[in-house]
Amino acid sequence: MKKISLLLDMDPGHDDAVALLAALAHPGCRILAVTTVAGNTAVENTCANARRIMTLAGRTGVPVAAGASRPLSGRPVTAENVHGRTGLEGANLPEPAFAAVPDFAPELIVRRLRGSSQPVTLVATAPLTNIALALLRDREAFHRVERLVIMGGAAGEGNVTPAAEFNVYADPEAAGIVLGAGLPLFMVGLDVTHQAIMTGKDIETMRGLGGDVGAAVAGLLDFYRGHYDRVYAWGGVPLHDACAVAEALCPGIVTFSPMAVEVETRGEFTRGRTVCDRWGVTGKPANAAVATGIRIGALKKFIFEALGRFPLPSPPR
Ligand code: RIB
Ligand code: CA
Numbered sequence: 267m268k269k270i271s272l273l274l275d276m277d278p279g280h281d282d283a284v285a286l287l288a289a290l291a292h293p294g295c296r297i298l299a300v301t302t303v304a305g306n307t308a309v310e311n312t313c314a315n316a317r318r319i320m321t322l323a324g325r326t327g328v329p330v331a332a333g334a335s336r337p338l339s340g341r342p343v344t345a346e347n348v349h350g351r352t353g354l355e356g357a358n359l360p361e362p363a364f365a366a367v368p369d370f371a372p373e374l375i376v377r378r379l380r381g382s383s384q385p386v387t388l389v390a391t392a393p394l395t396n397i398a399l400a401l402l403r404d405r406e407a408f409h410r411v412e413r414l415v416i417m418g419g420a421a422g423e424g425n426v427t428p429a430a431e432f433n434v435y436a437d438p439e440a441a442g443i444v445l446g447a448g449l450p451l452f453m454v455g456l457d458v459t460h461q462a463i464m465t466g467k468d469i470e471t472m473r474g475l476g477g478d479v480g481a482a483v484a485g486l487l488d489f490y491r492g493h494y495d496r497v498y499a500w501g502g503v504p505l506h507d508a509c510a511v512a513e514a515l516c517p518g519i520v521t522f523s524p525m526a527v528e529v530e531t532r533g534e535f536t537r538g539r540t541v542c543d544r545w546g547v548t549g550k551p552a553n554a555a556v557a558t559g560i561r562i563g564a565l566k567k568f569i570f571e572a573l574g575r576f577p578l579p580s581p582p583r
Contacts, residue, residue: 270295270515271384273375275333276507277305277392278315279349280356280490284483285391285507286316288572290323292515297325298378298386301371303333305392305436306345307353310335312392315354317362322482324578326364333371334395337437340537345432348493356489357482372399376407385412389514390444391507393433394418398440401447414449417510419527419540420456421556430538431456434529438538442529445540451554453527454513454520455540458560459506466491466502468566476576483573505569509560512568519568521559524552 272295276282289297300320302312313332320326336342349355367374375396379386388411390397401408418433418441426432434441445451464472464487473484491503513520526543530536542556 267294271382271386272297272514273299273301273378273386273388275301275303275371275375275388275390275392275396276316277303277307277312278319278354279306279312279507280354280486281505281507282306282391283315283319283354283486284505284569285511286319287323287479287483288508288569289511289515290320290325291572291575291578295515297328298382299329299331299374301331301333301375301396303371303392303396304335304342304344305433306349308335308344309333311353313366314362315352317364317366318354318359321360321363322479323576325581327581329367329374331367331369331371331374334399337393337395338398338439340439343426343436348490350489354486357485359482371396372403375400376404379407379410382410386410387412387514388414389510390414391417391510393436394440394444395437398443401443405447408447408449411449413452413514415452415454415510415514417454417459417507419453421540421542421544422457424539425456427535427538429533429536431540434540435538438529438531441540442531445527445529445553448553452513452522452557453540453554454510454557458520458557459504459509461560461562462504462506462509462565463500463502464505468502471570472573475570475573479576480573508569509565512565516564516568519561519564520557522555523558525554525556526550526552527554527556
């Protein structure tokens with residue numbers, strides 16, 4: 267089976283952490299790099315958290331780089347109220363067993379794209395600042411991107427404001443650049459990730475999988491669930507970012523509709539909104555495939571199977 271060449275841009279973050287573990291455990295992909303960006307917490311934390319998760323997974327050979335520490339414009343926005351002071355509270359994670367590479371993340375993204383002889387699937391589960399900066403540096407390198415799957419935006423309601431989803435709200439200008447770049451973009455937004463609720467029973471299932479990894483994930487989700495119990499009372503916690511990685515590695519878990527999507531950057535109440543032309547009323551050509559449905563059973567199976575693969579065999583030398 268041909269392996270998918272994967273680039274991950276993340277802001278771990280609890281749901282990023284589960285998405286990262288699922289990718290690390292998937293036998294059908296080769297992770298070219300993990301790049302990190304300010305979002306849920308400062309980029310120093312997201313970079314350290316990614317390396318903590320990879321140390322836990324026993325995968326310390328994949329290059330990790332830190333990227334943008336702030337959005338392209340506007341004030342920085344973080345989500346410590348959701349993810350805690352470090353951005354990944356709730357489990358005793360190991361300290362990183364390896365250092366980040368010295369490259370600035372957008373430069374590493376460009377270099378990995380240019381160096382890949384295979385088409386690349388790029389998954390972004392964070393504010394799109396790194397992706398936008400990489401596009402501005404070297405748009406041509408992105409011809410190697412077979413799919414760009416982002417967790418972000420929403421055709422419906424927002425989560426950080428009534429209008430805007432966090433990843434787009436944190437850097438609307440970057441999201442606008444990425445959506446306007448003519449890439450094969452798959453937008454996995456809140457319309458489907460808010461359906462991807464891991465219940466208390468699911469968390470207990472995860473606790474029993476994969477030894478230390480499942481125990482750590484359950485501890486992380488017990489913490490992450492606190493925010494959702496307080497605000498939404500859905501009886502569980504949505505794993506937003508895992509939806510994007512699941513779709514990237516198992517195409518078809520999410521269903522999409524082509525839409526013209528614009529990003530509002532000036533609205534007093536709507537900055538960061540992804541304005542999705544579901545019914546084609548603008549006559550503008552579609553620039554994104556917008557997620558409209560998700561197979562929850564297949565998603566949970568993807569996550570449980572991934573956790574069940576830990577501890578992973580030693581990586582090939
Ligand atoms: O709105 C959900 C997104 O914001 C997820 O990527 C989560 O990790 C946060 O970054
Ligand atoms: Ca994220």
